[in-house]
Amino acid sequence: MATIDRPHRRPARALLACALTVLLAPATACSSGSSGSAARDQPSTSVSSTTTATTRIGGPNVIIDTDFSRWWDDVTVIGLANVLHDEGAMRVLGMMTDIPNPVAVAAVDAINTAYGHGDIALGAVANSDADTSPHGYSDTLVKRLPHSVRSSADVPDAVTLYRRLLADAPNKSVVIVAVGAYTNLAGLLASPAADGVPSGRELVTQKVKRLVVMDGVFPGGWEAVTNQKLDLDAAAAVVAGTADAPAWPTPIAWIDGYDGIATRVGGKLCEQTPARNPMRIAYEDLFECGPPGDGNWDAPALLYAIGDVPKVFEVLGRGGAAVINDKGGLSWQKPSSRPDDYYVHLADQQGLNRRIDQLLATDADGNG
Numbered sequence: 001m002a003t004i005d006r007p008h009r010r011p012a013r014a015l016l017a018c019a020l021t022v023l024l025a026p027a028t029a030c031s032s033g034s035s036g037s038a039a040r041d042q043p044s045t046s047v048s049s050t051t052t053a054t055t056r057i058g059g060p061n062v063i064i065d066t067d068f069s070r071w072w073d074d075v076t077v078i079g080l081a082n083v084l085h086d087e088g089a090m091r092v093l094g095m096m097t098d099i100p101n102p103v104a105v106a107a108v109d110a111i112n113t114a115y116g117h118g119d120i121a122l123g124a125v126a127n128s129d130a131d132t133s134p135h136g137y138s139d140t141l142v143k144r145l146p147h148s149v150r151s152s153a154d155v156p157d158a159v160t161l162y163r164r165l166l167a168d169a170p171n172k173s174v175v176i177v178a179v180g181a182y183t184n185l186a187g188l189l190a191s192p193a194a195d196g197v198p199s200g201r202e203l204v205t206q207k208v209k210r211l212v213v214m215d216g217v218f219p220g221g222w223e224a225v226t227n228q229k230l231d232l233d234a235a236a237a238v239v240a241g242t243a244d245a246p247a248w249p250t251p252i253a254w255i256d257g258y259d260g261i262a263t264r265v266g267g268k269l270c271e272q273t274p275a276r277n278p279m280r281i282a283y284e285d286l287f288e289c290g291p292p293g294d295g296n297w298d299a300p301a302l303l304y305a306i307g308d309v310p311k312v313f314e315v316l317g318r319g320g321a322a323v324i325n326d327k328g329g330l331s332w333q334k335p336s337s338r339p340d341d342y343y344v345h346l347a348d349q350q351g352l353n354r355r356i357d358q359l360l361a362t363d364a365d366g367n368g
């Protein structure tokens with residue numbers, strides 16, 4: 001099992017890789033301790049022969065919430081959403097950034113514009129002008145590609161945009177794909193009724209079909225990693241609720257750490273795509289056209305969320321739900337009072353990787 005060992009990896013990301021290394025190979029030492037409990041309930045490794053993407057017209061209405069700035073998979077989820085929108089497999093309602101990098105939305109706009117979708121609604125997390133998160137590839141994308149959004153000052157705050165998009169959506173029609181911090185989700189839940197629009201909790205209950213979250217190491221659990229660590233209080237509000245309000249009110253599907261560590265994709269972008277391709281620009285910035293230097297957790301989350309290549313995924317844990325464990329991380333508790341939650345593992349890693357690579361190499365004209 002590969003580990004994420006690039007020197008610039010942030011501790012939480014490295015901790016996730018460490019957790020997975022221990023769970024998949026229990027004899028491996030890890031400075032954060034070890035747990036063998038999750039290894040007893042590994043997903044099936046059976047391989048499906050059917051990995052062709054399903055074809056549909058329209059697809060679900062999707063909002064993406066991303067910690068876009070530094071990680072390869074956040075770039076890919078934006079690129080894939082553009083291609084899948086054009087394929088009719090999904091409809092992008094909006095994209096939210098959830099870490100304090102004011103340039104993040106400008107870079108997302110640059111990618112969308114490159115695919116011909118510069119009109120996609122964008123929202124930025126409150127206080128993104130604090131500018132306290134590393135910019136990573138966002139500066140490179142903004143420098144290399146045309147864009148009309150200059151910074152988070154040019155877009156609404158994410159909670160305001162969530163409320164607007166949900167208010168306009170049909171009931172139970174929206175899938176939220178959360179591949180970053182929980183900050184915007186918690187803010188949405190806590191938002192009061194205003195201007196004739198119901199409270200955030202009511203809006204979510206009425207309009208959201210499912211929340212798909214990338215986080216956790218299920219079922220055994222681990223201490224807080226990656227996305228949860230970006231905003232622990234917000235994560236707790238979504239997963240467990242607060243003293244004043246219950247947890248997220250719709251079904252939740254969890255794409256966990258197991259789903260990304262071997263999802264190594266994009267390795268042929270520098271051969272297959274022109275220099276202006278936004279996926280290639282980010283790949284070059286991160287990996288200098290060498291092999292993929294990181295796994296990819298966010299692209300699987302999007303593909304699962306919209307029902308693309310469904311046979312590569314396996315649904316587990318029904319009847320249970322994610323909880324905050326005694327280490328402050330996420331574990332799976334069963335039984336649960338949440339009947340519609342589950343987590344998703346992979347049944348066909350190679351089929352997943354092939355589909356993502358195909359989508360990454362597809363350009364704005366649908367050629368790939």
Ligand SMILES: [Ca+2]
Nearest residue numbers: 067074179180
């Ligand atoms: Ca992410």
